[in-house]
Amino acid sequence: MIDKVVENADKAVRDIPENATLMLGGFGLCGIPENCIQALLRKGVTGLTCISNNAGVDDFGIGLMLKSRQVKKMISSYVGENEEFERQLLSGELEVDLVPQGTLAERIRAGGAGIPAFYTPAGFGTEVAHGKEVREYFGKMYLLENWLKADFSLVKAWKGDTTGNLIYKGTARNFNPMMAAAGKITIAEVEELVPAGELDPNAIHTPGIYVQRIFQGKNYEKRIEQRTVKK
Amino acid sequence: MIDKVVENADKAVRDIPENATLMLGGFGLCGIPENCIQALLRKGVTGLTCISNNAGVDDFGIGLMLKSRQVKKMISSYVGENEEFERQLLSGELEVDLVPQGTLAERIRAGGAGIPAFYTPAGFGTEVAHGKEVREYFGKMYLLENWLKADFSLVKAWKGDTTGNLIYKGTARNFNPMMAAAGKITIAEVEELVPAGELDPNAIHTPGIYVQRIFQGKNYEKRIEQRTVKK
Amino acid sequence: MALDKIGIAKRIAQEIKTGTYINLGIGIPTLVANYIPENIHVVLQSENGLLGIGEFPTEEDVDADLINAGKQTVTMRAGSSLFHSAESFGMIRGGHVDLTILGAMEVSENGDIANWKIPGKMVKGMGGAMDLVASADNIIVAMQHKSRDGESKLLKRCTLPITGLKCVNKIITDLAVLDVLPEGGFRLVERAPGVTAEEIKNSTAGKLVIEGDIPEMKI
């Protein structure tokens, strides 16, 4: 049994250096690595490039790291709902690279799976295509897109075991599994950490081979952006 | 609820025409669509191109379809353990296209996911590379490989529901999920067919969107190629 | 009289065929779900990783781990499945989703769509829109016929940055139902109740094709 458990978030992110490239799981605020983000705030490391579908909100998620000026660049598909983001972008403090969501997901998947480049139709004929190779297949036009990898991937799962196997819950899965595979060092925080052998091998979403460190998270806020209920 | 249940294997394969391209799930004899193969034998349709990691054994799996001369071409990674296969290949009755296993899996995955081509390192410098585009990324050489799709995909799962959601068991999963997505018409045979809502949405391996027909299989033999036990 | 948002959603609901998988964009498209008849069985896809979106939850059933692409809390229907974002866009890109309904700022007469960026304004990003429009075989746009400034949104050419080329099949606005013709041009299919073909013509900057009597929508 390979044991990957670390004590807490601070120990897990201990060696993330200045100017590192990070991937952070989540869609909106759903499935984000809350504990790791708090630890990064405490650590104060700066110059980070963050690959994340969204950029949090002003006072939660990656928004907090923006406020503390730890982020140099965001690679995302949608960065709305964040005034501080807008201010830093307009003032030139922050760089942003917007990528179509499916292309972002696939580029990360490719990074984890050793596929350096692939063709996708998304963005053909748009400004996303600038400088990219174009090719026609079966009468349709495609762009060549490259893989994305990270120095560290920070993912959040529902359950995990000591060898790093992960199970996500609901739509909190989103970008987490691909990011787990695309990080040189992948840190997983889980709501429930169990001994190896307790999770059904057939139900595991992220095999432990992709995870280098895992810890039991705490105090999950799981903030909801649009609490919409039935009338 | 979209109901995709058909009565049996014969009804499921009713419209597979001569010269169709099929994908058949399985690794060795593990996770193969036994019932669909039997129905194809009864139907007697010929000229088939079969995309399958292996070609069965002489008296089981795709080997039976070879014996009845229904297969024109195999696209596989390994076709050993089959004398009839060898005879037909040497006599020129059968065409075979050998593809590295990971490239085969990824080409099928690409077919289902709308990725017409991608780069992979497998086969660079070998005869597999003949006629293929080569490109260097980060000091390593890669081949450009195209997607694979099928007119019909025949997959075998452990449990399935009436809307086509599938859960596989053990290593019987193998090529089945990618093939389910890469078939224009995907036919799933399952050991246990349950009403929609009975499978845990979080544990589903193949979402029902990929499956057009599903039926309750019967009389599974599940033959073992190498019964190896502890002494 | 021009339709309100609910009217547009109701008219779009009539386009929906049983047995199909549908991706609904944010805004009017999301409303469409409320007007699909009971005998029409569809599965709604949410690109953040869910097939089988159900109703909004009750207060007690709210689950922060179950949201739609608009980040609203939702529930799941019987037969739902959950998956990651690469699988979700594999579904979309691979043509497995039968119908995509989304909003637009502009549509051109050859089916180009612009709906993600206004130069000079803060750019929030394209989200999944570029993947959806580049991949789907059947795209219906739900939008107002004219902008708030009274400018037509059905143009000869889009003036805003493009989201995708030659991809829109049908447009349903507060004034009309229009097909995008393969050879270019908007073919008027139906008029909103009490709206004349003339009014629609005056509100459409791109080429409008009117052949014979144009029926009124039945909502």
Place this chain on the structure above:
Amino acid sequence: MALDKIGIAKRIAQEIKTGTYINLGIGIPTLVANYIPENIHVVLQSENGLLGIGEFPTEEDVDADLINAGKQTVTMRAGSSLFHSAESFGMIRGGHVDLTILGAMEVSENGDIANWKIPGKMVKGMGGAMDLVASADNIIVAMQHKSRDGESKLLKRCTLPITGLKCVNKIITDLAVLDVLPEGGFRLVERAPGVTAEEIKNSTAGKLVIEGDIPEMKI
């Protein structure tokens, strides 16, 4: 005296570091699993979709749905996971597997390997071998030093169709342990018990580098 297969497997087991993920090919590599010390914690990957291969099952535990890449029935260890073939080769291609051990017909002095095809004989296919050798950073070849006909299998250039280029790091044979040098050549690291450097030299057709005293293997 030249090692038997079990001897080769035992010597290879000494190369295995704790905390690693390993893919074992068919034949001698599969035997290696039996000789990994208890205090070395590794996870064995089977490319047909399993991490955490356990022992062979008892008669009662045989499960047709649980096999390894050699199609043998197996069991799972605590902490195992199951996945599909695309994920499995994503793992391999993405460099997540730390060590690959496989057999070979020929290895050249620059690390090329040939192990899938003999011209004139029935071609069974490359299976996952080309993906493994093109992807893994650390490849150990387990093989006999010479063919049944007495020909060296360690060559200047491979004569058989290539499986992969410049990929082998180490070779463990019945006669010796050899590293493949980055600049080309086989560096003799250890001799099998009682086998002389001279014998190894005579059995090696490719460039053999012998520096100083070559220790005997300790098995």
